[in-house]
Amino acid sequence: MSASLRVRPSRPPRARRARRALDWLLNAYAGLALLYLLIPILVILVFSFNNPQGRFNFIWQEFSLDAWKDPFGVPGIGDALLTSLEIAVLATLVATILGTLTALALVRYEFSGRAPINFFIFIPLASPEVVLGAALLSLFLNAGTPALGFATILIAHIMFCLSFVVITVRSRLIGFDRSLEEAAQDLGATPWETFRLVTLPLIMPGVVSAALLAFALSIDDFVITFFNSGSTITFPVFIWGAVRVAVPPQIYVIGSMIFLFTLAMMLLTVWQQRRAERMAAVLPEPEGA
Amino acid sequence: MPARLKKAGLPYLLLLPGLGFLAVFFLVPLVIMWIESLKTGTIDTGFTLTWEFSNYTDALSDYNEQFLRSFEYAGLATLFALLIGYPLAYVIAFRGGRWRNALLLAVIVPFFVTYLLRTISWETILSDDGLVLDVLRGIGIVSENGRLLDTTVSVVAGITYNYLPFMILPLYASLERIDGRLLEAGYDLYGRRRDVFLRVTLPLSMPGVVAGTLLTFIPAAGDFINAELLGTPRQYMIGNVIQSRYLEVADYPTAAALSFLLMAFMLIIVLIWARIAGTEALLGTEGERR
Numbered sequence: 001m002s003a004s005l006r007v008r009p010s011r012p013p014r015a016r017r018a019r020r021a022l023d024w025l026l027n028a029y030a031g032l033a034l035l036y037l038l039i040p041i042l043v044i045l046v047f048s049f050n051n052p053q054g055r056f057n058f059i060w061q062e063f064s065l066d067a068w069k070d071p072f073g074v075p076g077i078g079d080a081l082l083t084s085l086e087i088a089v090l091a092t093l094v095a096t097i098l099g100t101l102t103a104l105a106l107v108r109y110e111f112s113g114r115a116p117i118n119f120f121i122f123i124p125l126a127s128p129e130v131v132l133g134a135a136l137l138s139l140f141l142n143a144g145t146p147a148l149g150f151a152t153i154l155i156a157h158i159m160f161c162l163s164f165v166v167i168t169v170r171s172r173l174i175g176f177d178r179s180l181e182e183a184a185q186d187l188g189a190t191p192w193e194t195f196r197l198v199t200l201p202l203i204m205p206g207v208v209s210a211a212l213l214a215f216a217l218s219i220d221d222f223v224i225t226f227f228n229s230g231s232t233i234t235f236p237v238f239i240w241g242a243v244r245v246a247v248p249p250q251i252y253v254i255g256s257m258i259f260l261f262t263l264a265m266m267l268l269t270v271w272q273q274r275r276a277e278r279m280a281a282v283l284p285e286p287e288g289a
Numbered sequence: 290m291p292a293r294l295k296k297a298g299l300p301y302l303l304l305l306p307g308l309g310f311l312a313v314f315f316l317v318p319l320v321i322m323w324i325e326s327l328k329t330g331t332i333d334t335g336f337t338l339t340w341e342f343s344n345y346t347d348a349l350s351d352y353n354e355q356f357l358r359s360f361e362y363a364g365l366a367t368l369f370a371l372l373i374g375y376p377l378a379y380v381i382a383f384r385g386g387r388w389r390n391a392l393l394l395a396v397i398v399p400f401f402v403t404y405l406l407r408t409i410s411w412e413t414i415l416s417d418d419g420l421v422l423d424v425l426r427g428i429g430i431v432s433e434n435g436r437l438l439d440t441t442v443s444v445v446a447g448i449t450y451n452y453l454p455f456m457i458l459p460l461y462a463s464l465e466r467i468d469g470r471l472l473e474a475g476y477d478l479y480g481r482r483r484d485v486f487l488r489v490t491l492p493l494s495m496p497g498v499v500a501g502t503l504l505t506f507i508p509a510a511g512d513f514i515n516a517e518l519l520g521t522p523r524q525y526m527i528g529n530v531i532q533s534r535y536l537e538v539a540d541y542p543t544a545a546a547l548s549f550l551l552m553a554f555m556l557i558i559v560l561i562w563a564r565i566a567g568t569e570a571l572l573g574t575e576g577e578r579r
Binding site for chain 1: 299300301303304306307308310311314315317318319321322325373374376377379380381384390392394395396398399400401402403404405406407409410411412413414416418450453454482503507508510511512513514518528531532535536541544545548549551552555556559
């Protein structure tokens, strides 16, 4: 190891002590930053067990399981969650398929116009959500069809998930070893067989992360949905409507449920990908490893 | 069909569904909104296209206060996110060890909770009967009947919080990629810690800084939820105006003009950054086949 060979004059003890203090300070600062990120989440989890007085669940009163026992006890909240889930599943499905095809084309083939296409896909990510929502609303109002509601929300969600999917899958494809496909073709596989048996399994982790991201984005979206929802109510739109009237603990309960579900899905995929990578010896080295 | 031609057509065939969708539901809407922004009329009489370019100057002069405030709040939030996020990303990248992935997960955990709920959680934390205000009153930072909620402080704090992961992730990605041997070389050449950081680590992490500031600033400047829930009309940003002009007043031409102005400002900022940083770092396309 180079460490043992390296000759460096040892520092005076005071400098070393100062360095250690700086180290400690940096770690403490990072810890505080992490706390800042996590405290609001903790507040939501804790306040889902609150038994609030009045209509707003803002002040801690006493521990209660009431809201968890009856999470759909607030009129309309169950339907709103169901709508959100339906849209998230459909939008994820469509955006993942379209986005994966686009990413494949962008990384695997050389053709003219690739640079402007890359830029075109990037622009929706660089646009404020209000603008995306307002522009789509202009389209739907002028076209007159489809009527604002489930269909328009779905279209909007596919639109903003698409760019995220392309970028996620593309980053996975860039480290991809093409010789594996060539080997398959040399062994007599048709292009379709090569894709199904070699390419797809190898890019699957990227596709799965992209799908997870799309799902999380869709179920969380408020701004673009709000512009294009008409009278259809998703869970975030429900919260927005509730905020001025009443914030029952049930909102915290369902928020916690979505949180725990997404967390579990995330941990499950990470675990599964680790296992798959350990088992597949032929997998190309990931970038930067 | 000859094989070569087939092969040449394949990428376009793969692109067609995705790009077609984006063209119809992203590009076309922008064009329609642009036409909308040049109309005159009201919701009752209907809108007619009169190429009213003064919509833009009127919108800018009527709402320049909200525009300026948007960029001020977004700029502040971006700065705070950088100050909070850089040390955290640094510690995770260089000292995370086997906890790295768990720490990264903790960074993105806020995304798993609905945006609105996260903001409502801040409403709880900063509320008049909340713990934070009690402590600050106790220390004397906030006066006895001073408030945290419905102030500039609460709005900027909320925006900073909501977009912080967008700052940390690209910072982490660029810090993690730094070759440890470069830092060793710096120390071997008798560089002090500060010198090694300023001359090696910081310059090499610049792509992350550029991407992070952009990913934070753009959504922050267009945000209206934090100002609505954590502020009052005195904290309203341009997003609040666009939202109410579109959905409450139904003054489509003004709302469309405002949207375009916002988009134009954003594009200018992105292009300036792209000039400074290089488009590859920005688009994440480095390493593609050339």
